[in-house]
Amino acid sequence: MSAMGGVSLPTDAKSNARENRTAAHSHIKGLGLRSDGHAENNAAGFVGQTAAREACGIVVDLIRAKKMSGRAVLLAGGPGTGKTALAMAVSQELGTKVPFCPIVGSEIYSAEVKKTEALMENFRRAIGLRVRETKEVYEGEVTELTPEETENPLGGYGRTISHLLITLKSYRGTKKLRLDPSIYEAIQKERVRLGDVIYIEANTGAVKRVGRSDAYATEFDLEAEEYVPIPKGEVHKKKEVVQDVTLHDLDVANARPQGGQDVMSMMGQLMKPKKTEITEKLRMEINKVVTKYIDQGVAELVPGVLFIDEVHMLDLESFTYLNRALESQISPIVILASNRGLVPIRSSTTSTFSPFNPSLDLPPSPHGIPSDLLARLLIVPTHAYTTPEIGTIVRTRAKTEGLAVSDEALTRIAELGGRVSLRYALQLLAPASVLAKVSGREGGMVGVEEINECEDLFLDAGRSAQVIGGAVGEGMMAYVA
Numbered sequence: 275m276s277a278m279g280g281v282s283l284p285t286d287a288k289s290n291a292r293e294n295r296t297a298a299h300s301h302i303k304g305l306g307l308r309s310d311g312h313a314e315n316n317a318a319g320f321v322g323q324t325a326a327r328e329a330c331g332i333v334v335d336l337i338r339a340k341k342m343s344g345r346a347v348l349l350a351g352g353p354g355t356g357k358t359a360l361a362m363a364v365s366q367e368l369g370t371k372v373p374f375c376p377i378v379g380s381e382i383y384s385a386e387v388k389k390t391e392a393l394m395e396n397f398r399r400a401i402g403l404r405v406r407e408t409k410e411v412y413e414g415e416v417t418e419l420t421p422e423e424t425e426n427p428l429g430g431y432g433r434t435i436s437h438l439l440i441t442l443k444s445y446r447g448t449k450k451l452r453l454d455p456s457i458y459e460a461i462q463k464e465r466v467r468l469g470d471v472i473y474i475e476a477n478t479g480a481v482k483r484v485g486r487s488d489a490y491a492t493e494f495d496l497e498a499e500e501y502v503p504i505p506k507g508e509v510h511k512k513k514e515v516v517q518d519v520t521l522h523d524l525d526v527a528n529a530r531p532q533g534g535q536d537v538m539s540m541m542g543q544l545m546k547p548k549k550t551e552i553t554e555k556l557r558m559e560i561n562k563v564v565t566k567y568i569d570q571g572v573a574e575l576v577p578g579v580l581f582i583d584e585v586h587m588l589d590l591e592s593f594t595y596l597n598r599a600l601e602s603q604i605s606p607i608v609i610l611a612s613n614r615g616l617v618p619i620r621s622s623t624t625s626t627f628s629p630f631n632p633s634l635d636l637p638p639s640p641h642g643i644p645s646d647l648l649a650r651l652l653i654v655p656t657h658a659y660t661t662p663e664i665g666t667i668v669r670t671r672a673k674t675e676g677l678a679v680s681d682e683a684l685t686r687i688a689e690l691g692g693r694v695s696l697r698y699a700l701q702l703l704a705p706a707s708v709l710a711k712v713s714g715r716e717g718g719m720v721g722v723e724e725i726n727e728c729e730d731l732f733l734d735a736g737r738s739a740q741v742i743g744g745a746v747g748e749g750m751m752a753y754v755a
């Protein structure tokens with residue numbers, strides 16, 4: 275490998291990219307707390323549920339102060355009372371630099387991976403590491419970018435890039451570099467063009483686009499572009515680089531170690547994810563190196579949040595494991611959520627286990643959680659919403675989805691929400707808006723008629739159960755005449 279032909283980790287390694295689950299909560303922008311920690315009744319998309327929001331605010335403060343690791347919080351309350359929304363708000367309050375790993379209890383059951391293994395993996399996705407490195411870099415504004423082509427040495431019609439000529443300009447001078455073709459790919463990936471400020475790591479050849487040189491700042495007014503000044507000093511220099519990764523990133527990157535055993539070469543592996551087994555031994559080894567680098571002040575631990583929704587889906591074995599993992603030295607904050615009251619704990623008998631066969635389950639316990647774990651939880655209750663609160667939530671949601679709803683229709687939906695459930699009310703919004711458009715309402719404005727029609731078209735669970743007369747024969751539905 276040539277001196278600059280290697281690869282390094284992207285500064286924004288993202289292993290928790292699971293945004294799609296939050297679509298139902300896209301109107302939630304945070305906990306909506308004032309600086310004194312009190313909750314506004316309607317702020318950041320959050321309506322009511324003030325006590326729980328304030329409690330979550332304290333949890334956020336504890337996480338920020340790093341006083342929370344190894345502890346667990348349980349959000350407990352009925353369906354549709356905003357537990358998942360609260361967890362999403364916590365993640366937003368923490369920002370993108372603190373890892374947040376959301377899973378659903380049932381996710382750990384898979385034929386391929388052991389339950390405890392799946393849990394451990396998610397634990398490590400929720401623990402971040404901030405590494406400060408001093409790197410030898412070439413940094414400057416790109417004033418020349420020319421790939422040099424040659425005939426393909428293997429014959430054929432194609433031409434290949436043999437070198438990349440790049441000129442970088444800094445405050446104190448310019449430097450012309452002749453680089454390995456592999457760097458050209460990195461340059462293309464970062465979409466570097468003339469006039470951008472970039473740096474190239476001397477040891478690994480990793481390219482990072484810093485922004486656009488502010489000499490070009492007047493080009494366009496409306497642009498999501500970050501303008502940066504031409505770098506000070508020489509082009510070739512030492513620069514402190516901060517990188518955020520999770521322990522899971524390191525596990526994956528080092529599942530088949532190729533370089534040395536120091537953190538930097540572990541990081542260097544990050545760009546080449548492979549599907550290799552991550553063993554307990556590897557994790558111990560990584561922990562050891564990480565601890566060493568933390569002691570030396572090179573790296574800093576950033577405990578994040580592991581959010582386990584529908585926690586009653588875990589079984590006894592997983593709960594025991596959770597208990598133990600919480601006690602380990604490096605542990606994230608665990609937030610659990612459950613809408614169950616007193617239910618049996620799932621047993622661990624996997625071979626004959628059936629979720630519908632309660633005889634295999636253990637005795638009932640609050641939220642389906644064993645008492646030893648319950649004892650160490652901070653429990654935050656969520657309460658049912660009042661009809662006016664539901665009205666405000668529906669209004670917020672309609673605005674986020676860009677739907678026009680008349681005031682009378684909103685009152686009607688809120689009333690339905692109070693009688694049936696918040697979820698039902700929210701779910702009626704989209705189909706009602708389709709109806710309004712089909713029937714040619716002005717501006718697609720949803721009126722009371724559309725809501726009434728939707729109420730007839732889409733049953734709520736209560737009415738649906740009435741329609742079904744009960745199980746007949748082999749589980750068929752029988753309609754009551």
Ligand SMILES: Nc1ncnc2c1ncn2[C@@H]1O[C@H](COP(=O)(O)OP(=O)(O)OP(=O)(O)O)[C@@H](O)[C@H]1O
Nearest residue numbers: 298299319320321353354355356357358359613667
């Ligand atoms: N206080 C609130 N303000 C604004 N939106 C809310 C509020 N509470 C809930 N919502 C919204 O209502 C919907 C249902 O809430 P959520 O999914 O958080 O309920 P949950 O308590 O997790 O229910 P379940 O126990 O069924 O999982 C979501 O779209 C959520 O964003």
Ligand SMILES: [Mg+2]
Nearest residue numbers: 357358583611
């Ligand atoms: Mg939920």
